[in-house]
Amino acid sequence: MAKSIGNLILKGASGQIGKQIVVRNRKGKTILANYPKASNSRTDKQIVQRDKFKDAVAYAKTVLVQPDVLKYYDAVAKNLNNGASPYNLAVKDYLKPSVGYIDMSDYKGLVGNRVKIYTDSILPITAVSIRVMANDVLVESVMAEQVGANEWAYTAQKGTTDLSNTSIEVTYVNSLGRKVVKTY
DSSP: OEEESSOTTTTTOOEEETTTEEEEEETTEEEEEEOOOOOSOOOHHHHHHHHHHHHHHHHHHHHHTOHHHHHHHHHHHHHHOSSOOHHHHHHHHHHSOOOEEEEOTTOSSSTTOEEEEEEOOSSOEEEEEEEEEETTEEEEEEEOEEEETTEEEEEOSSOOSOGGGEEEEEEEEETTOOEEEEEO
16 A cells, blocks of 8 residues: 655545556545455355444434434534544444443342443433343343433342352343343
């Protein structure tokens, strides 16, 4: 890859030149690169990732046409101040959603123990559900209660004695109805 600085011939140029060179402009610099060589064969991982990216693009396009949803992405994009657009953020949010974290420091597997869930999603989280599994057996499945703007809590109704094989699955539902599941 070569960079062209101050070249009057290539200044402002972009695109391909005879399927040999690609000219791009990034941050005021002209970049010359080899023409990409596409492979006709795709691995299973590439196919899965391509399908996931198509879904992310479709999600981002739905965000752009919903003014009440777009405002959240627009506000975050302005705060980042890195040139990201609401569309870019929506694609990123779909591929790697940031939903929050949980505090299990008070959970010992006993009835009455609390788990706190903190959310930091771009879109508001409207519901949080909990599934507690011990040795691949469902102990309980409940809805968490919202206790603050970005804070939810779950109080154990049933106990489990084997914490080494216990997992807590948290399902976050955002204002668009999109579910993100994380296992802790």
